[in-house]
Amino acid sequence: MADSISLKKLVTRLLGVVVAMFVFGFALVPLYDVMCKAFGINGKTAGQYEGEQVVDQSRQVRVQFLSTNNIDMPWEFYPKHDELTANPGAVNEMIFVARNPTDRPMSAQAVPSIAPSEAAAYFHKTECFCFTQQVLQPGQQIEMPVRFIVDRDMPKDVKHLTLSYTLFDITARHPPVAANTGG
Amino acid sequence: MSAVIDDHGHADHAHGPAKGLMRWVLTTNHKDIGTLYLWFAFCMFLLGGSFAMVIRAELFQPGLQIVEPAFFNQMTTMHGLVMVFGAVMPAFVGLANWMIPLMIGAPDMALPRMNNFSFWLLPAAFLLLVSTLFTPGGGPNFGWTFYAPLSTTYAPESVTYFIFAIHLMGISSIMGAINVIATILNLRAPGMTLMKMPLFVWTWLITAFLLIAVMPVLAGCVTMMLMDIHFGTSFFSAAGGGDPVLFQHVFWFFGHPEVYIMILPAFGAVSQIIPTFSRKPLFGYTSMVYATASIAFLSFIVWAHHMFVVGIPLVGELFFMYATMLIAVPTGVKVFNWASTMWQGSLTFETPMLFAVAFVILFSIGGFSGLMLAIAPADFQYQDTYFVVAHFHYVLVPGAIFGIFASAYYWLPKWTGHMYDETLGKLHFWLSFVGMNLTFFPMHFVGLAGMPRRIPDYNLQFADFNMVSSIGAFMFGATQIFFLFIVIKTIRGGAPAPAKPWDGAEGLEWSVPSPAPYHTFTTPPEVK
Ligand code: HEM
Ligand SMILES: [Cu+2]
Secondary structure, rough: OOOOOHHHHHHHHEEEEHHHHHHHHHHHHHHHHHHHHHOOOOOOOEEOOEEEEEEEOOOOEEEEEEEEOOOOOOOOEEOOOOOEEOOOOOOOEEEEEEOOOOOOOOEEEEEEEEEEEEHHEEEEEEHHHHHOOOOOOOOOOEEEEEEEEEEOOOOOOOOOOEEEEEEEOOOOOOOOOOOOOOO | OOOOOOOOOOOOOOOOOOOOOOOHHHHOOHHHHHHHHHHHHHHHHHHHHHHHHHHHHHOOOOOOOOOHHHHHHHHHHHHHHHHHHHHHHHHHHHHHHHHHEEEEEEOOOOOOHHHHHHHHHHHHHHHHHHHHOOOOOOOOOOOOOOOOOOOOOOOOOOOOHHHHHHHHHHHHHHHHHHHHHHHHHHHOOOOOOHOOOOOOHHHHHHHHHHHHHHHHHHHHHHHHHHHHHOOOOOOOHHHHOOOOOHHHHHHHHHHHHHHOOOOOHHHHHHHHHHHHHHHHOOHHHHHHHHHHHHHHHHOOOOOOHHHHHOOHHHHHHHHHHHHHHHHHHHHHHHHHHHHHHOOOOOOOOOOHHHHHHHHHHHHHHHHHHHHHHOOHHHHHOOOOHHHHHHHHHHHHHHHHHHHHHHHHHHHHHHHHOOOOOOHHHHHHHHHHHHHHHHHHHHHHHHHHOOOOOOOOOHHHHHHHHHHHHHHHHHHHHHHHHHHHHHHHHHHHHEEEEHHHOOOOOOOHHHHOOOOOOOOOOOOOOOOO
C-alpha cells in the first residue's frame, strides 16, 4: 500500500522492539530488588535507623529467631535463644552459633527473611553475619552476632516478629582459601 | 482458472512448485510453508499426545505400575513443552501462513525467505529437545514452567540442550511474528483498510505483537538460567544473592501473554466460522477488535495470578486478583458477540461449526474456572492441584485445539480441492467432544478434593475419577489418529470443492479456486 512505511523500516523497528524486550527481561532483575525493598519482602529489611535514639518503654515486641539449613548443608546452625523481647528504639543482640562438623574447610552464606512483611520496613539491622560470608575450618565453631533496632514508628498492631536465616553451602562458588573469616 | 490468478509481470517465477523433496526444503511459498507448519504441528500433537497417554496410563490406578517417577516427571514436562511450543503455536503459524495472504489479497508473505528459515528451525529445536529423553540423565523433568532451582541447581545435565531448544523456538516464533506483522501492514490489497480485515487477520496481528513482546523475555529467562548453571551468576540462586521467586516473575511475565498467544488466533478463526454457518455477518465486529486488543493489553499485568502463594504483599494479591478478573470483561464481550451472531441465524451444523460452537461453550467453562482461580484467597487451596490442570485444559483443548480443528475442516476444501467426508468429520467431533470432557471434567473434582498435580501416584479416594479421566484420554487420543485418516482421505479424493464451498462464507480466500493455485493474487484484488 502506498501509505505504508517501507518493509525495511518496519522490520528494523520490530527488531528494535525485540531487542528492547530482551533487555527488559534483564531489567526485571534490578526492578525486582527495588520492589522487594519497597514492599519489605524477601528479607529485604530497612536501611539505617534514623529515628529517635530514645527507647520506647511503653511497649514490647517479641522477636523470634529461626535457623534453617539449606538442602545438603551439614553445619550445625542455631540461635542461642529462640526469642527475646525488644523495646522499640533499643539496640538488641542475638548470637547465632555455627559449627562445621565435616573434615574439610567450607564457606557459607546466610540469607535472612523477616515476617510479617509489613514490619520489614521497621526492622533495622546494625550488624549481621549475613552481611559477609563465613569460612569454617574442620570442626571449628563460631558465635555470630546480629544486632538490630525495632523502629519506634512500627505499627502498633505488630507485636510479634520472626527473623529467620537459611544457611547455604557456597564452598563450590567461593573456595574457603579465598574468602575471609566472617563473623 | 479465475481471472484473479494472473502471472503477468512474474515471468521469473516458476508457475508451479518445484519437483521432489527439495521443493519442501527450499520453498518460500506461503502455502507450502503453511502446509509444512501444519504437518509438523500435527506430528508434534501426536508425539505430545503419546506422552499424555503414558501419564494417563500411569494414573489409571493408584500406585506405581508402569513408569518410574523420574520418567513420569519427564513425561509431564515434555508433554507440556511439546504441546505448547510444538503443536499449538506452529499450527496457528501454519494457518496464518496459508490464510493471511489469501484473506488480505497478498501474493505471499512479506519475507518469504525468512519464512522458510523460521519453519526449519523448529524441527531442529524439537530434535534437540526430544533427543534429551535418550541421554543418560534423562530429559527435562522440571515441568513445562521449569521453575528454578529445579531447572538450575537440581536439573539434569540435559538442561543445556533444553535451553538451546527454547532459544531456537523463540527465534523461530519471533521471525514468524515479524513476518505476519509485515505482511498485514504492508501487503494488504488496495481498499482493504484495517477495519475491513477479517477477524482471523486481526487476532493474528495482535498475537504477533504479543509474540515479539514476550518471546524475548523468555529468551532472557533461559539465558539467565544458562548463566547460573555455567557461568557462576546467581540470578535465581539465593546463596549468591539472587532469588528463585524472581524466576517466576520473569517466566510468568512471558507465560501469561503466552496463554493468550495460544487462544487469540482461535478466537479469530471462530469469528470467521460462526458467521458463515449462521449466514449472518459477525455481530459487533468493532467491539471484537477492541476486545481482542484489550485482552492483549491486560495480559501483561496479570502474571502474578500464577504466584498468589509465593508471598507477594497484600496489595499485590489484590491488584493481580482484580486485574485478572477484569480480563473476563472483554472475554465476555466476545462470547456475547458469538452468541448474538448465532441468534436468529439460519444455522447449520457442519463439522467446522460443531467445533466452533463447542469452542464457545467449553471455553467459557474454562473461563469460569479461571475466574475461580483468580480469587486470591481461594487459589491458596487450588494452587498446584488438578483443578488448575482442569482449568487450563478446558481453555486449551476445546479452546485452542478445537479452534484448530474447526479451521482445518473449514479450510480443508480450499487447501485440497476436495470436500472432507462430513459423516466422518462429525464422528471425529463427537468422539473428541465426549473424550475430552470425560478426561478433563473429573479433574475439577479431584482437584478441589486436593489431588496434587505432577505426581505419579495418588490417594485411593481419587481412584474412580482418575480411571474415568484415563479412559476419556485414551478415547480422545485414538480419535486423533482417526482425524489423520480423514485428512489423508480428503487429500487423496472426495467430492470436488467449489471455490466457495460454504454458502454463507465471506472473504477473499473464497474468490480463488479450490484447491488454491500455487500463486494467488499476483495482481492485487480490488476491495470495495
Ligand atoms: C477468563 C480468563 C482466565 C482467567 C481468569 C484465568 C486465570 C488463571 C489463574 C488464576 C491461573 C493460576 C492458577 C494456579 O496456578 O493456582 C491460571 C492458570 C493457567 N491458565 Fe488461565 N485464566 C484464564 C484464561 C486462560 C486461557 C485463555 C488460557 C490458555 C489458552 C489459560 C491457560 C492457563 C494455563 C496454561 C495455566 C496453568 C499454568 C501452569 O501452572 O502450568 N488460561 N489461569
Ligand atoms: Cu495466567
